[in-house]
Amino acid sequence: MEPWNALVVSHVIAALFVLAIGPLRIFRRRRDRVHRSIWYIWVAAMYFVCVSSFWIVSEGQFTWLHGLSAFTVVTVTLGLIGAIRRNLPSHRGNMIGAIQASDASPCPAGLAVTLPHVMWVMT
Template sequence: MDLNLLIATHAVAALYALAIGPINILRRRRDRTHRILGYTWAGAMYYVCGCSFWIVSDGHFSWLHGLSAFTIVTVSLGILAAVRRNIKWHRMNMIGSYFGLLAAFVFATIVPSRNIPRLLASDPLTAWLAAAFVIGSVISLYGVVRPRKRRHRRSVARSAKA
């Protein structure tokens, strides 16, 4: 895979995980929507962490690669805890993984030699379009998977009589 394409997909998946994380952390738990968003978020996190090992500066790994390895472990432990119905450990691992992603994002955006600040300086339209695409896809996904409010049978019967 071309390195530029790898970096672009890495950034989009990271933005996606950044956007979808708070939705799932702050909303009601243990429903179909939470599981779908959670597995989608975990998949994005695995992709971000996994592909980071092919993105190296000067042929050397950085502390961000250590964070990626650690995050693969914590996301896996979070999923295992959810399967075992250990909600406390599930919550701790997933929120911790999200904060690790947030720290990596802040670092990637404030260090001038990194790709995101260079892209913002050289081609801000592309950066904003990518962010808009991610936000739009998160909103669309949430719109598709969120539970619909069901009307009570009596209110349905009343509206049918009217």
Template sequence: MEHWNWLIATHAIAAGYVVVLGPANIFRRKRDRAHKIVGYTWVGAMYYLCLTSFWIQGDGGFTWLHGLSVFTLLTVTLGLVSAIRRRIDSHRGNMVGAYIGTVIAFAFAALVPGRRIPLLLSEEPATLAFAAALILTSSAALFLTARSLARRNTQPVTAPIP
């Protein structure tokens, strides 16, 4: 199997976080502090994912996936600006669209024979399982911590009893 360098490995890990954290915010009802914490983490992972893609090229140079990275950088930035300006419908549309595009690219990377992820699955399944478990566990820890912080700030303060 082709050598996995640190850039490709961290790119794949960021993709894992994007895929796992996206639904945590998309399907959650509350739009509170936890939503912001998970959302900013997701946006950071998306920016890292898109920017690192430009240094990962096959034999043919840039592909349609690099074009998707440019488009995703634009939509995530527009979604972030929309949230800051409280244009929630635009924010939701941009972020859900960016998530769907990333899931399509992830499926392509994971399912097309000859790409790195299928090769890793067939040659080193324990490594892939460990990376997936690490991503899922740390994502759950982030989500639960963010939710706990959000709850802590919304509980009413009571005056001490004299």
């Protein structure tokens, strides 16, 4: 397999993994060991998806998806820092931004998935 194909395949697999564990990260109890474990795995996968996207370019140019990747790296990092510092409003707000970016990036229909997540997290 060519390196380009391996990068795209690994990027897609990681992105599908991020979307697949979405219900686990949202619809279960918070503030326990399993919650933290799921989130650390999700954060690592998100970093991989975002960083690998910068090597996937169209005709040598970045697209709006690369801007979304940069936004996601920032929000995931700030959310992780908020969790480590036990600043729950910062953690929640930044992770909601990261969730919106990860769910909406494959297609605009991802917004239909994002809105119920955000409404549930905010309660």
